[in-house]
Amino acid sequence: MSRSLRAAAIAGVSALALGLATLPHSAQAADTTLNLFAADYGTGPADSSQIYWQGIADAFHAANPDITVKVQTVNWNDFDTKIQTMIQNRQFPDITEGDYFANYAQEGLLYKASDVLSDPGNPMPVFKALGSYQGEQYGIPFTTSSRAFFYNKKLFAEAGIADAPKTWDELQADAAKIQAKGHIGYGLPLGPEEAQAEALLWFLGNGGGFQQDGKWVINSPQNVETMEFLTKLVTAGDTEPNPGTKNRAAMLEQFAEGQVGMLNGITTLLPIIKKAGVLQDSDWGTAPITGKAGPLDKTLGVCDFAAAFKGDGTKQAAIKKFLDFTYQDKYQIAFAQEYNLLPGTTSAAKAISVQIPVLAAFVAALPKAVQYPSDPVWAQVKTQIQQIIGTAIGPDPKSVLDTIQETALKGS
């Protein structure tokens, strides 16, 4: 009894002493903690984005000892669900990096880009509209990519095909030849991970899309025709089986292992190919996206954004400091190099085009890239496309596209 009393007394005194010791410091500036929630672009623990962000956070903390940045990264597959659940439960992060949701801007949860970044003009202006809501920019382009058609030259040679296909008919004929050799002809990832990208690329090939002049046209005759063609392709066995359940990451891996003849890929495929060690640089090539009548002169440009949440509204200055720090060219380029993506800022994109000539063509394609709709309801539409577009492969694509169109029109 007396011993514990004494212990308590000692603890009390030392706490008092500690309090006295830290008093002058805490009176100067209260420590701020920023919670950063980011998507993980890595393929494993070795190249996890956690490492990239922790590096920035540590360097930032060294320069600004009164601000601590807590980093949390989560797999891309779970990012949307996780962030949505956090918002629904009012556990706002301070900064997110990954998908940007116009609806968060609509709800007034986000800081404007100009409030939290000293130079809001440097993040690529091409993607400004995509990160905006009612003319105000909230999403800050962080990393970008453009899509290209990848094909396995080795398998093409084995099947006796000379060049990359230009039209859908050629693509199907080539896929059939590769399939006959026991490989996957065309890799069609319509599973939940990123079905919206694959679907959009095919829609574009037939003059369709998700929106036309700001109106939703998901169930347009062109899109229905596109799904009918894909159904034909799948039924003939020219793709992997049941594309509605196959995710992009798995498809890219299989391409890298030399089992897939062609697919629509992104620059992130390059390190995967290297890691697998099956294909040499001369074994694969890229070409424009195949269209129904001929190759497309445009492609899909995807941009991931950083966004700053208001929370209780007390951390704006700290967020601004951190974002200014993060958006330095060296960190932008480091991210692009780590994951073979393109930078999100104009200055870093310029620099990387010089440093890595292979990427120059992809950077050049960005300005005329087609983008996802910038509409608050896109979040729901995207979720539904990811879940059910795969079922449009079948006897009745129209009804599936109708369901998605209804979701878009129903609003949030």
Place this chain on the structure above:
Amino acid sequence: MGVLTAEQSVTTRVRRKAWSPAKLAPLLWVGPAMLLIAVVVLWPVVIMIRTAFQHISPDGFILGSAGWKNFVYLWQEPDLPGILIRTVIWVVSIVACTMLISLVLSQLFNQKFPGRRAARWALIAPWAASVMMTSIVFRWALDANNGVINVFLNDIGVLYGYNNNASDWLGRPGSAFTWMIIVAIFVSIPFSTYALLAGLQGIPSDIYEAAKVDGASPWRTYRSITLPLLRPAFIVALLINVMNVFNSFPIIWEMTRGGPGHRTSTTTTFMYQLKQSYIGESAAMSVVNFGMVVIIVLIYLRVTVWGKDEAS
């Protein structure tokens, strides 16, 4: 608020009966438990039902009352009929298979044989392992490209080739659902077997001796002695299984995420998927699920009362 009022009403009811403070004493013991039930069971139910009638934005902002709209939207979901039918198939087939297999297994484990202790321990493995882990293991084993089950089936000549429709078990809704049922049975068996084993060990051996003296055949002994006396254990295992399987989430989520489309979803996974975009509608689905659970509980209560009458 609701918690307080519930608590108060209980207090006043007790008070009305008699004014002696000593009569309140049991409340000291029962009170905390009742409070706990009110907070962690009843309160969420109230919130759930309230949410089902609210119009809520996808980001969790309440936009006003929705009336019955959430239920109407839910009823209009084109995939709902399939999901309901699938849920029934899911529960009935898994529970039926589990109980049948467990009856056999518990009988086996009740026999004396060398290595019985080790075998009993081994049976716990699927139970002890995380269901999520088991599901992921099965998902990879069934991979169309290089899953170990496909490699084996290719080796013994049942399947030919990879990345084709036949080897893509989780790509076809029918076969994916069947495989998930198999996994669910696999993880349900240990609990039921142990519950039945405990029941078997509770049957006095002199009854069996009496049956032997009377010259009853083994099958006759099983039907007339073992099964009736096993009924209490059997019913408990059965109903706990029904609840577990009905609420089962990780197996479906890890193996197919309910896909393609919603063609391998049950009401539980569908509820979760709705939540991403439509919180109110998801709550409506929860209410329907809750209603089904309540019905199962009522059946359970009726059956257990009936079981007691029979036994006495």
